[in-house]
Amino acid sequence: xxxxxxxxxxxxxxxxxxxxxxxxxxxxxxxxxxxxxxxxxxxxxxxxxxxxxxxxxxxxxxxxxxxxxxxxxxxxxxxxxxxxxxxxxxxxxxxxxxxxxxxxxxxxxxxxxxxxxxxxxxxxxxxxxxxxxxxxxxxxxxxxxxxxxxxxxxxxxxxxxxxxxxxxxxxxxxxxxxxxxxxxxxxxxxxxxxxxxxxxxxxxxxxxxxxxxxxxxxxxxxxxxxxxxxxxxxxxxxxxxxxxxxxxxxxxxxxxxxxxxxxxxxxxxxxxxxxxxxxxxxxxxxxxxxxxxxxxxxxxxxxxxxxxxxxxxxxxxxxxxxxxxxxxxxxxxxxxxxxxxxxxxxxxxxxxxxxxxxxxxxx
Amino acid sequence: xxxxxxxxxxxxxxxxxxxxxxxxxxxxxxxxxxxxxxxxxxxxxxxxxxxxxxxxxxxxxxxxxxxxxxxxxxxxxxxxxxxxxxxxxxxxxxxxxxxxxxxxxxxxxxxxxxxxxxxxxxxxxxxxxxxxxxxxxxxxxxxxxxxxxxxxxxxxxxxxxxxxxxxxxxxxxxxxxxxxxxxxxxxxxxxxxxxxxxxxxxxxxxxxxxxxxxxxxxxxxxxxxxxxxxxxxxxxxxxxxxxxxxxxxxxxxxxxxxxxxxxxxxxxxxxxxxxxxxxx
Ligand SMILES: Nc1ncnc2c1ncn2[C@@H]1O[C@H](COP(=O)(O)OP(=O)(O)O)[C@@H](O)[C@H]1O
Ligand SMILES: [Mg+2]
Numbered sequence: 001x002x003x004x005x006x007x008x009x010x011x012x013x014x015x016x017x018x019x020x021x022x023x024x025x026x027x028x029x030x031x032x033x034x035x036x037x038x039x040x041x042x043x044x045x046x047x048x049x050x051x052x053x054x055x056x057x058x059x060x061x062x063x064x065x066x067x068x069x070x071x072x073x074x075x076x077x078x079x080x081x082x083x084x085x086x087x088x089x090x091x092x093x094x095x096x097x098x099x100x101x102x103x104x105x106x107x108x109x110x111x112x113x114x115x116x117x118x119x120x121x122x123x124x125x126x127x128x129x130x131x132x133x134x135x136x137x138x139x140x141x142x143x144x145x146x147x148x149x150x151x152x153x154x155x156x157x158x159x160x161x162x163x164x165x166x167x168x169x170x171x172x173x174x175x176x177x178x179x180x181x182x183x184x185x186x187x188x189x190x191x192x193x194x195x196x197x198x199x200x201x202x203x204x205x206x207x208x209x210x211x212x213x214x215x216x217x218x219x220x221x222x223x224x225x226x227x228x229x230x231x232x233x234x235x236x237x238x239x240x241x242x243x244x245x246x247x248x249x250x251x252x253x254x255x256x257x258x259x260x261x262x263x264x265x266x267x268x269x270x271x272x273x274x275x276x277x278x279x280x281x282x283x284x285x286x287x288x289x290x291x292x293x294x295x296x297x298x299x300x301x302x303x304x305x306x307x308x309x310x311x312x313x314x315x316x317x318x319x320x321x322x323x324x325x326x327x328x329x330x331x332x333x334x335x336x337x338x339x340x341x342x343x344x345x346x347x348x349x350x351x352x353x354x355x356x357x358x359x360x361x362x363x
Numbered sequence: 364x365x366x367x368x369x370x371x372x373x374x375x376x377x378x379x380x381x382x383x384x385x386x387x388x389x390x391x392x393x394x395x396x397x398x399x400x401x402x403x404x405x406x407x408x409x410x411x412x413x414x415x416x417x418x419x420x421x422x423x424x425x426x427x428x429x430x431x432x433x434x435x436x437x438x439x440x441x442x443x444x445x446x447x448x449x450x451x452x453x454x455x456x457x458x459x460x461x462x463x464x465x466x467x468x469x470x471x472x473x474x475x476x477x478x479x480x481x482x483x484x485x486x487x488x489x490x491x492x493x494x495x496x497x498x499x500x501x502x503x504x505x506x507x508x509x510x511x512x513x514x515x516x517x518x519x520x521x522x523x524x525x526x527x528x529x530x531x532x533x534x535x536x537x538x539x540x541x542x543x544x545x546x547x548x549x550x551x552x553x554x555x556x557x558x559x560x561x562x563x564x565x566x567x568x569x570x571x572x573x574x575x576x577x578x579x580x581x582x583x584x585x586x587x588x589x590x591x592x593x594x595x596x597x598x599x600x601x602x603x604x605x606x607x608x609x610x611x612x613x614x615x616x617x618x619x620x621x622x623x624x625x626x627x628x629x630x631x632x633x634x635x636x637x638x639x640x641x642x643x
Contacts, residue, residue, distance in 0.1 A: 051546060052546075053542055053545075053546075072545070072550075073542070073545045073546050074545050074546070074547075074548045074549060074550055078546075079546055079547065080542075080543075080546045082539045082542070082543055083539075084537060084539045086537060086539035086540050086542070086543035088540060088543070088544075088558060089540075089562070090561045090562060099544070099547050099557075100547035100548055103547055103548035103549050103553070104548055147543075147547065148546075148547075151547065151548070
């Protein structure tokens with residue numbers, strides 16, 4: 001299937017500053033695609049180029065087979081939900097939602113019908129004649145969403161749609177957004193700096209850093225198989241061990257790491273050479289913790305001391321100090337209910353993991 | 364205690380400096396002129412008002428004043444809106460620079476600035492010299508002592524009063540709103556009329572009132588720049604007081620002027636209040 005949105009070699013310069021740097025991206029029809037990155041990495045700029053508010057310095061944007069690179073915003077079948085929501089303060093909820101259709105000169109009865117449908121979709125029927133200053137943040141967000149959806153755009157762009165909401169509301173709204181997207185089948189492109197939000201919402205994520213994509217993939221791919229150090233560290237927590245490739249076998253490599261104090265094994269047919277400096281990365285929840293040395297020939301086992309521990313209800317977090325002085329973070333599920341702790345400060349413990357849980361990072 | 368005092372302060376101000384003088388003027392307007400000190404009788408009579416309302420000359424003068432002030436207000440709006448809009452869209456550093464330039468003329472005496480316009484507009488002044496040098500005209504054009512000169516003088520003097528409130532509202536406006544309108548299918552000009560203009564309206568109204576009200580009663584500019592036959596209400600007021608020493612008639616002129624100003628303000632305010640209730 002041909003890609004619905006095709007971005008090729010897209011760049012945007014502000015003066016000498018390259019905000020978006022030669023980006024390629026393909027998004028399929030009906031996807032809920034997230035662009036994830038820290039503040040100032042160029043997410044909004046990329047979105048604004050998709051909407052037509054910024055002209056790219058170079059590159060092309062194609063939507064549904066049409067080159068829209070130089071189309072003004074009002075000619076694109078793309079609508080945007082602004083980070084500030086940008087709800088018109090001088091119009092009622094109804095008028096805000098119907099604005100896009102009035103600009104299309106749609107007959108009034110038809111507009112009224114569509115506005116009713118939208119009000120129902122975002123559950124604002126009772127507030128239809130309120131002005132925006134009489135609404136809560138969450139309600140304004142829904143007005144903005146309904147207003148952008150009513151034109152049935154090919155693509156809906158959402159700039160940090162949930163950032164202004166408090167935590168509880170944010171979680172609920174996340175699922176509402178997903179349901180609405182599912183119901184309407186419109187392609188959503190969401191910009192966010194919140195990795196959990198991106199993981200929950202998206203079918204695929206592009207991780208962005210300094211104007212470039214560092215990895216594009218499903219949430220699982222990005223979390224379990226980060227392709228570089230930036231992605232590995234941006235999404236969740238990860239432990240890394242620096243070392244040299246000591247030996248290469250058919251589907252595994254051995255890495256000498258002074259930080260770990262032992263030779264680490266990792267699976268994979270990565271393009272590494274003997275002697276190359278690389279990193280082995282392992283997520284905290286992939287590490288087992290025990291008082292005795294585990295009886296598992298394949299596992300990587302390291303001795304250490306409990307440096308710190310924290311109780312988080314559903315799981316416990318440990319910081320284990322290895323003999324080299326390196327601190328390793330371990331997270332384990334609290335499956336059993338008990339008042340006594342399994343481990344105390346300064347206990348001697350073993351940490352271990354399966355070689356295939358570890359990731360090889362080249363940069 | 365302090366709270367009450369602070370709330371009472373503006374009312375006290377209004378009472379002492381507006382309502383009390385108005386009561387005095389109203390009282391004098393209902394007296395008869397006499398040759399005495401003070402030059403009005405302690406009696407009551409509506410003669411001044413009857414005279415004002417029956418003499419067509421006064422009606423014409425009021426009307427001319429309204430037209431002049433409204434014209435100057437419109438001119439200020441046409442000039443001031445793009446200026447305020449432009450300033451509000453500049454970077455903060457440039458903004459304060461430009462605002463300073465707008466306010467700078469106030470450092471020079473008002474009279475001097477009006478005299479400067481006389482120098483510019485007289486038959487051998489800078490404007491005529493330029494026009495003749497360019498070959499647009501071969502005779503000096505009569506600029507001074509015309510209604511045109513009054514318009515120029517009024518618009519020039521009151522322009523900052525239009526720009527400042529406009530700037531204040533435009534500067535606060537969220538630019539995302541205009542982009543949202545464009546995103547939903549409005550062209551640039553459509554987005555301006557749908558979003559920028561209605562949101563700038565409080566500033567437009569404030570600016571128009573700040574220009575229109577003083578322009579209505581303006582005395583110095585028409586006196587210096589306008590012709591002797593161009594009678595405006597400020598001039599009439601001055602002449603009745605100081606030349607004819609007919610205080611009751613002058614007071615009646617002032618009372619009617621005030622009514623002419625207060626009525627549109629009240630109407631505007633009611634319109635705005637209704638607007639707030641959500642019928643836009
Ligand atoms: N109109 C502009 N002029 C100059 N620099 C800009 C402009 N818009 C954005 N930038 C710069 O581009 C970078 C990326 O901005 P943005 O796309 O808004 O980041 P994000 O949304 O990821 O936080 C920032 O460093 C910002 O300062
Ligand atoms: Mg942003």
